Amino acid sequence: MEDTINTYTISIYTENNIGLLNRISAIFQRRHINVESLNTSISEIEGVSRFTIVVNLTEERMKKIIGQIEKQVEVIKAYYHTDEETIYQESCMFKLRSDLLFEEREIQNIIKESNARIVTVNKEFFVLEKSGKRNEIEQLYREFSAYGIMQFVRSGRIAVTKQEMKISQMLVAFN
Amino acid sequence: MNIETVKTTETATENTVRISGSEAIIKCLIAEGVETLYGYPGGAIMPVYDELYKYRDQIHHVLTRHEQGAAHAAQGYARISGKVGVAMATSGPGATNLITGIADAQIDSTPLVCVTGQVASHLLGSDAFQETDIVGISTPVTKWNVQITKAADIPEVMAKAFYIAKSGRPGPVLVDITKDAQFEEFDFSYKKCTSVRSYKASCVPSSVSIQKAADLINSAKKPMIVWGQGVILGKAEAELKAVIEKAGIPSAWTILGASAIPTEHPLNIGMVGMHGNYAPNMLTNECDVLIAIGMRFDDRVTGSLSTYAKQAKVIHFEIDPAEIDKNVKTDVAVLGDSKLSLAGLLPLLNETTHATWHQKFKDLYAIEFEKIIKDDLHPTKEGLTMGEVINQINLQTNGDAAIVSDVGQHQMIACRYAKFNKSKSNITSGGLGTMGFALPAAIGAKMAAPDRDVVAIIGDGGFQMNIQELGTIFQQKVPVKIVVLNNEFLGMVRQWQQLFFDKRYASTEMTNPNFVAIAKGYYIDAKKVTKREELADAVAEMMACEGAYFLEVCVEKEDNVFPMIPTGASVSEIRLS
Ligand SMILES: Cc1ncc(C[n+]2csc(CCOP(=O)(O)OP(=O)(O)O)c2C)c(N)n1
Ligand SMILES: [Mg+2]
Numbered sequence: 001m002e003d004t005i006n007t008y009t010i011s012i013y014t015e016n017n018i019g020l021l022n023r024i025s026a027i028f029q030r031r032h033i034n035v036e037s038l039n040t041s042i043s044e045i046e047g048v049s050r051f052t053i054v055v056n057l058t059e060e061r062m063k064k065i066i067g068q069i070e071k072q073v074e075v076i077k078a079y080y081h082t083d084e085e086t087i088y089q090e091s092c093m094f095k096l097r098s099d100l101l102f103e104e105r106e107i108q109n110i111i112k113e114s115n116a117r118i119v120t121v122n123k124e125f126f127v128l129e130k131s132g133k134r135n136e137i138e139q140l141y142r143e144f145s146a147y148g149i150m151q152f153v154r155s156g157r158i159a160v161t162k163q164e165m166k167i168s169q170m171l172v173a174f175n
Numbered sequence: 176m177n178i179e180t181v182k183t184t185e186t187a188t189e190n191t192v193r194i195s196g197s198e199a200i201i202k203c204l205i206a207e208g209v210e211t212l213y214g215y216p217g218g219a220i221m222p223v224y225d226e227l228y229k230y231r232d233q234i235h236h237v238l239t240r241h242e243q244g245a246a247h248a249a250q251g252y253a254r255i256s257g258k259v260g261v262a263m264a265t266s267g268p269g270a271t272n273l274i275t276g277i278a279d280a281q282i283d284s285t286p287l288v289c290v291t292g293q294v295a296s297h298l299l300g301s302d303a304f305q306e307t308d309i310v311g312i313s314t315p316v317t318k319w320n321v322q323i324t325k326a327a328d329i330p331e332v333m334a335k336a337f338y339i340a341k342s343g344r345p346g347p348v349l350v351d352i353t354k355d356a357q358f359e360e361f362d363f364s365y366k367k368c369t370s371v372r373s374y375k376a377s378c379v380p381s382s383v384s385i386q387k388a389a390d391l392i393n394s395a396k397k398p399m400i401v402w403g404q405g406v407i408l409g410k411a412e413a414e415l416k417a418v419i420e421k422a423g424i425p426s427a428w429t430i431l432g433a434s435a436i437p438t439e440h441p442l443n444i445g446m447v448g449m450h451g452n453y454a455p456n457m458l459t460n461e462c463d464v465l466i467a468i469g470m471r472f473d474d475r476v477t478g479s480l481s482t483y484a485k486q487a488k489v490i491h492f493e494i495d496p497a498e499i500d501k502n503v504k505t506d507v508a509v510l511g512d513s514k515l516s517l518a519g520l521l522p523l524l525n526e527t528t529h530a531t532w533h534q535k536f537k538d539l540y541a542i543e544f545e546k547i548i549k550d551d552l553h554p555t556k557e558g559l560t561m562g563e564v565i566n567q568i569n570l571q572t573n574g575d576a577a578i579v580s581d582v583g584q585h586q587m588i589a590c591r592y593a594k595f596n597k598s599k600s601n602i603t604s605g606g607l608g609t610m611g612f613a614l615p616a617a618i619g620a621k622m623a624a625p626d627r628d629v630v631a632i633i634g635d636g637g638f639q640m641n642i643q644e645l646g647t648i649f650q651q652k653v654p655v656k657i658v659v660l661n662n663e664f665l666g667m668v669r670q671w672q673q674l675f676f677d678k679r680y681a682s683t684e685m686t687n688p689n690f691v692a693i694a695k696g697y698y699i700d701a702k703k704v705t706k707r708e709e710l711a712d713a714v715a716e717m718m719a720c721e722g723a724y725f726l727e728v729c730v731e732k733e734d735n736v737f738p739m740i741p742t743g744a745s746v747s748e749i750r751l752s
Contacts, residue, residue, distance in 0.1 A: 014373065015180055015372075015373045019310055019311075019314060019320065019321070022311060022314050023314055023315075026314060026315050030315070047180075063500070064497070064500070064501055067496055067497035067499075067501070068497055070496070070497070071495070071496075071497045073318065073319045073339055073371065073373065073374045074319075074373050074374075075373060076372070076373040171372065174182075174370070174372040
């Protein structure tokens with residue numbers, strides 16, 4: 001269907017450039033497209049950065065956006081993928097009261113079952129880290145909410161694709 | 176700067192010398208073949224101006240009277256010559272005054288390099304005097320922009336700036352240079368940029384898609400071409416002409432494509448779009464194959480997209496991949512430089528004439544002539560029309576002049592009726608519709624093409640938006656011909672008020688000054704014409720004048736421009752009255 005809205009993960013390989021984040025975010029802002037999440041990091045290639053952006057769009061719109069992104073001088077290549085085509089994760093952290101850890105039996109179970117990791121514990125609070133799919137994180141959030149969460153933070157999505165993205169070859173071809 | 180991301184010519188243009196950043200900037204400009212640049216000095220760019228003074232016998236800096244004038248002059252220079260236009264300004268207000276011209280260049284794909292001064296790097300972010308984040312401000316309206324804080328980066332960045340501005344789909348580049356980088360000394364050598372790894376200027380058109388395009392064209396019964404500025408930017412005029420003639424295809428142009436094929440060419444069927452010609456607009460919705468060449472289906476061209484050429488197969492020759500399927504879905508896209516694509520297409524085309532189909536255009540032209548053109552060009556009413564002024568200029572320049580028009584009714588009339596024999600003769604602000612464009616753009620155009628007659632056609636409104644550039648014309652002795660078509664109205668807006676707002680003329684009537692006196696105040700020969708009998712002689716006097724000349728023609732106040740496609744209507748709903 002032409003006008004079904006899908007979740008797409010955009011992977012952009014770029015030169016490391018200060019102004020590029022501005023250029024890329026302006027592409028979405030101008031068109032009133034909500035960015036669900038955005039992450040920048042290094043990539044598998046030295047000196048090449050990688051943006052991972054999640055948006056909800058029709059495929060037709062998605063293609064046009066990719067065109068606009070690739071048009072930017074410092075963008076080497078941009079791809080978009082559906083959830084099925086990627087392996088993706090988000091990461092989150094919970095800061096919780098330490099007494100819960102010792103007094104609430106259920107908390108121990110939640111931690112064990114969710115595969116969350118205890119990062120640190122002290123007298124006042126302990127910190128949990130959990131990586132996974134959005135729904136797993138949301139589930140955990142709901143469970144802890146009942147006990148009171150001191151702080152919560154979630155990262156943007158990071159993703160790798162099942163299929164190869166032929167960036168290295170492109171860069172080799174340049175040299 | 177990552178050295179391996181940019182390729183340069185092997186040998187440096189000269190041996191390494193130890194110089195300041197500001198001197199390096201001048202040397203870069205000279206190495207890129209820049210002979211003339213336009214600008215305005217101020218604190219943060221003074222070291223560069225000091226070097227301009229030293230190099231004044233090698234590079235000519237034109238002091239405009241406003242930085243917007245500098246940007247438009249650089250555009251005019253670029254548009255008529257095909258070279259990169261260069262503008263320079265100081266930080267803060269100097270830089271922000273360039274923005275309108277940069278935005279205009281971005282949307283009309285004009286190659287510019289704008290150099291702005293910036294406060295010293297240790298002051299960045301401190302709200303220092305005349306500090307503005309010009310890289311941030313110009314980001315959405317530049318093809319590329321960058322700030323330099325170290326002199327050593329200057330040669331590579333400048334080389335990259337020129338390469339990016341002129342290659343592929345051209346556009347404006349802004350280079351912001353902090354004052355400390357201008358003072359700093361370093362070992363200078365210059366190599367031109369030949370490629371940037373993250374940037375693909377254009378691709379070689381695929382022979383498969385060219386073959387598909389040829390097959391579609393060869394099977395068409397009612398083909399129609401709409402070409403745009405891509406033909407001019409790609410220097411593909413001869414290739415286009417050959418294609419048109421071999422395949423016998425009626426061909427129309429967008430406002431920025433005007434003049435790529437002479438007006439009088441028998442297969443030139445006129446302009447498309449809101450105030451374009453009747454036949455090409457109507458028959459866009461009747462052709463069976465629509466061949467778009469170097470144009471981007473702007474909304475002023477297409478009218479309502481949902482009813483645009485739905486019956487036709489669409490072929491799009493285009494250098495910018497982001498334009499493919501952006502507004503109109505194509506059946507065949509040929510990506511690449513128009514010159515290469517059209518050269519590849521030519522041998523694959525059958526020789527045809529499509530005489531019956533072509534006759535349809537002629538029939539509709541006859542209707543447009545009867546209902547509109549006749550009265551525009553040869554009016555019988557008392558008041559002067561804009562059309563007869565353009566017609567008079569055509570007669571007296573024989574269509575060899577370059578016409579630089581501003582924005583409004585006079586622009587549409589100029590584009591509709593000006594006769595063009597040569598390419599790069601229609602210089603106007605298309606995509607942005609920037610009032611105030613023409614006067615400074617004409618300065619740049621005349622300086623880049625001193626052998627050509629350059630006639631600026633400007634409204635009484637737009638003339639007052641950059642009227643100060645009369646000072647530049649006077650000081651630099653630029654022999655441009657300036658024609659103001661005075662209807663005492665912001666005419667185009669008034670026309671819309673008449674048609675769509677029940678004649679409520681909110682803030683569109685103007686009480687104008689004595690324009691002739693103003694021009695004479697700048698020591699420019701000037702004349703005002705109010706009667707038809709005076710027109711031919713006045714135009715003759717203007718064209719014969721050695722220097723600059725200002726001609727005001729008082730035209731009918733409430734004339735309208737027709738045909739017209741109302742906003743949101745289909746091209747075939749074009750109105751003749
Ligand atoms: C900088 C700018 N401001 C406003 C407009 C909107 N606008 C388009 S045409 C026009 C009227 C132009 O009047 P004039 O220069 O007298 O030309 P005319 O239409 O009368 O020939 C206006 C205000 C514009 N295009 N550019
Ligand atoms: Mg007017």
